[in-house]
Amino acid sequence: xxxxxxxxxxxxxxxxxxxxxxxxxxxxxxxxxxxxxxxxxxxxxxxxxxxxxxxxxxxxxxxxxxxxxxxxxxxxxxxxxxxxxxxxxxxxxxxxxxxxxxxxxxxxxxxxxxxxxxxxxxxxxxxxxxxxxxxxxxxxxxxxxxxxxxxxxxxxxxxxxxxxxxxxxxxxxxxxxxxxxxxxxxxxxxxxxxxxxxxxxxxxxxxxxxxxxxxxxxxxxxxxxxxxxxxxxxxxxxxxxxxxxxxxxxxxxxxxxxxxxxxxxxxxxxxxxxxxxxxxxxxxxxxxxxxxxxxxxxxxxxxxxxxxxxxxxxxxxxxxxxxxxxxxxxx
Amino acid sequence: xxxxxxxxxxxxxxxxxxxxxxxxxxxxxxxxxxxxxxxxxxxxxxxxxxxxxxxxxxxxxxxxxxxxxxxxxxxxxxxxxxxxxxxxxxxxxxxxxxxxxxxxxxxxxxxxxxxxxxxxxxxxxxxxxxxxxxxxxxxxxxxxxxxxxxxxxxxxxxxxxxxxxxxxxxxxxxxxxxxxxxxxxxxxxxxxxxxxxxxxxxxxxxxxxxxxxxxxxxxxxxxxxxxxxxxxxxxxxxxxxxxxxxxxxxxxxxxxxxxxxxxxxxxx
Numbered sequence: 230x231x232x233x234x235x236x237x238x239x240x241x242x243x244x245x246x247x248x249x250x251x252x253x254x255x256x257x258x259x260x261x262x263x264x265x266x267x268x269x270x271x272x273x274x275x276x277x278x279x280x281x282x283x284x285x286x287x288x289x290x291x292x293x294x295x296x297x298x299x300x301x302x303x304x305x306x307x308x309x310x311x312x313x314x315x316x317x318x319x320x321x322x323x324x325x326x327x328x329x330x331x332x333x334x335x336x337x338x339x340x341x342x343x344x345x346x347x348x349x350x351x352x353x354x355x356x357x358x359x360x361x362x363x364x365x366x367x368x369x370x371x372x373x374x375x376x377x378x379x380x381x382x383x384x385x386x387x388x389x390x391x392x393x394x395x396x397x398x399x400x401x402x403x404x405x406x407x408x409x410x411x412x413x414x415x416x417x418x419x420x421x422x423x424x425x426x427x428x429x430x431x432x433x434x435x436x437x438x439x440x441x442x443x444x445x446x447x448x449x450x451x452x453x454x455x456x457x458x459x460x461x462x463x464x465x466x467x468x469x470x471x472x473x474x475x476x477x478x479x480x481x482x483x484x485x486x487x488x489x490x491x492x493x494x495x496x497x498x499x500x501x502x503x504x505x506x507x508x509x510x511x512x513x514x515x516x517x518x519x520x521x522x523x524x525x526x527x528x529x530x531x532x533x534x535x536x537x538x539x540x541x542x543x544x545x546x547x548x549x550x551x552x553x554x555x556x557x558x559x560x
Numbered sequence: 561x562x563x564x565x566x567x568x569x570x571x572x573x574x575x576x577x578x579x580x581x582x583x584x585x586x587x588x589x590x591x592x593x594x595x596x597x598x599x600x601x602x603x604x605x606x607x608x609x610x611x612x613x614x615x616x617x618x619x620x621x622x623x624x625x626x627x628x629x630x631x632x633x634x635x636x637x638x639x640x641x642x643x644x645x646x647x648x649x650x651x652x653x654x655x656x657x658x659x660x661x662x663x664x665x666x667x668x669x670x671x672x673x674x675x676x677x678x679x680x681x682x683x684x685x686x687x688x689x690x691x692x693x694x695x696x697x698x699x700x701x702x703x704x705x706x707x708x709x710x711x712x713x714x715x716x717x718x719x720x721x722x723x724x725x726x727x728x729x730x731x732x733x734x735x736x737x738x739x740x741x742x743x744x745x746x747x748x749x750x751x752x753x754x755x756x757x758x759x760x761x762x763x764x765x766x767x768x769x770x771x772x773x774x775x776x777x778x779x780x781x782x783x784x785x786x787x788x789x790x791x792x793x794x795x796x797x798x799x800x801x802x803x804x805x806x807x808x809x810x811x812x813x814x815x816x817x818x819x820x821x822x823x824x825x826x827x828x
Binding site for chain 2: 303
C-alpha cells in the first residue's frame with residue numbers, strides 16, 4: 230500500500246445554470262436549473278513516502294478539487310482516498326495534524342498582526358511542543374531569510390515575504406505530507422528560486438512527501454522528478470518529467486543559417502519556415518522524428534547548400550504541456 | 561473542556577484583542593459608534609413613551625429594563641458568536657476550508673477565533689447603562705434568589721439567540737448566503753422584542769413565543785422580576801428561559817452536525 234492512494238475518485242459539483250438577463254433571473258427563481266459539472270473524473274494515482282510530485286493542469290482541470298479531497302475538505306462522490314493510513318474526510322481531526330497545506334492565493338496569517346503572532350497561534354492550535362517549535366522556527370527563518378520581517382505586521386509585507394511566511398506557517402508542526410497549491414504565484418524570480426530551494430531541501434532532508442500544483446513549469450522542473458497532468462478532471466500523464474519528451478516531444482527543430490541567400494526546394498515530411506525575409510539566409514526546419522532522421526535531412530541539405538551555422542533543439546517542456554492542454558498531441 | 565482547549569481559547573482571545581486594538585483610536589471610536597447608534601434608537605423611544613403613562617401597564621423604566629436585557633444578552637452573545645454571524649463570508653472566502661485543515665473542533669474554532677469586541681462593548685455598555693437606570697426605578701427587589709434567576713435568564717437568553725445564529729449558519733451550508741434570513745427572522749423580530757409582547761397582534765405574539773422566542777429572552781424574565789398584570793400566558797413560562805435556551809441550542813447543534821457533512825467548499 231502506497232503512502233497516498235487515490236482510487237477511481239470522482240467529484241461533481243452542482244452549479245446553478247442561469248439564462249442571461251432579468252427574464253432569465255426570474256425564470257431561475259421559479260424553476261432553478263442546475264448543471265452537473267464533473268470536476269474530477271475517475272482519477273487514480275499513488276505516491277510513495279518522500280516523493281515530490283508536480284501536479285499540473287490548465288485552469289479548471291480539477292487540481293484544487295483533488296487537493297481538497299486529499300486534504301479532507303471535500304468528500305469524493307465515488308472512489309476512495311487514503312493517505313498515511315487515514316481516510317482524510319472521515320478521520321479529519323486525527324489526519325490533518327500530519328499534513329500542511331499552502332494555498333498561495335489564500336493566506337492563513339493574521340493580517341493586522343506581526344508574523345510571529347500567527348506562528349504562536351498555530352503553535353497552540355497544533356499543540357506543537359516548545360522545543361520542536363523553536364527548532365523549526367529557527368531553521369525555517371534562516372533558510373527562507375525571514376529574520377528581517379518576522380516582527381512586521383503581515384499587511385506590510387511584500388507578496389514574496391508573505392508567501393514565505395505562509396509556507397513556514399504550514400510547516401511549524403512538522404507535517405509528514407505537504408500540499409502546495411501555487412506556492413510561487415505572483416512571486417519574483419529571486420523569491421521563486423528561494424522557495425524552490427527551500428522546498429527541495431525540505432524534501433531531501435526531512436523526507437517530507439509533497440504534492441505541488443503550479444502554472445510555472447520551472448517550479449516543477451527544478452523541484453520534482455515526477456509529474457501528474459490532469460485535464461478536464463481526468464489524468465492525462467503520470468510519469469517522469471523526462472518521459473514527457475519521449476512521449477510527446479517528437480517534433481524536432483533545426484535552425485540553419487546558410488552562407489548566402491537561397492531558396493530550399495521542398496523536402497518531404499519537413500516544414501520549412503523562413504526566419505529572415507523569404508529567400509533569406511536563415512531558415513527553420515520542423516519535422517517529426519519518426520518520419521525523418523536528422524542525418525538524412527542534414528546530408529540532403531549539405532549536398533546542395535553551404536551552411537554557416539546550425540542549432541538542433543528539442544521541444545521545451547512548457548511548449549509540450551501547452552500542446553497537451555490544447556489537445557494537439559495524441560494522448 | 562480539556563486544559564489544552566482552554567489554553568487555545570485563551571491564545572485566540574489574546575490574538576483577536578491584539579488585532580482589534582491594533583488601531584487604538586479606531587477601536588474606541590467604533591465601540592462608541594455602536595453605542596451611539598443603538599442609544600439613539602432608545603432615546604427616540606424614550607421621549608416618545610414619555611407622552612404615554614404606560615404601555616399595557618409597563619412604565620418607562622420597566623420598558624427600559626426590557627431593552628437592557630436585549631442589549632446585555634447581545635453584548636455577551638457577540639463575544640462568542642461573531643464567527644457564526646459572519647459564517648457566510650467565512651465560507652465564501654475559503655476561511656472555513658482552513659478551519660477544516662486544523663486539528664480542532666469546527667464549532668470551537670468558529671466560536672473562539674473571532675469576536676466583535678466593538679459590538680460587544682457598544683451593546684454591552686448600553687445594556688449596563690439601561691440596567692442601572694431602570695433596575696432600581698422599576699422596583700425590583702434584589703435577593704440572592706433573584707440574582708441567581710437573573711443570571712440564569714441572561715445565559716438562557718444568550719443561548720436562545722446563539723441557537724438562532726447556529727441554525728442560520730447551518731442553513732448557510734446549503735444556501736451559501738443567509739443574510740436576508742437573518743434580517744427577517746432575527747433583526748426584525750428583535751425590534752418587536754423591545755416592547756411587552758402582550759401589546760402585539762396574536763400572530764406576532766405566537767411568533768415571539770414559539771417561532772423566534774425572543775419573549776423568553778426578555779419579556780418572561782422581566783415578568784418574573786416585575787409581575788405585571790398583562791401576563792396572560794402560563795406562569796411556568798417565566799421559569800423556562802434557561803430550558804428553552806439549552807433545548808434550542810442542542811437542537812441547533814444537532815442540525816449543525818448533520819449539515820456540516822454536506823459542506824462543499826467554495827471553489828477556488
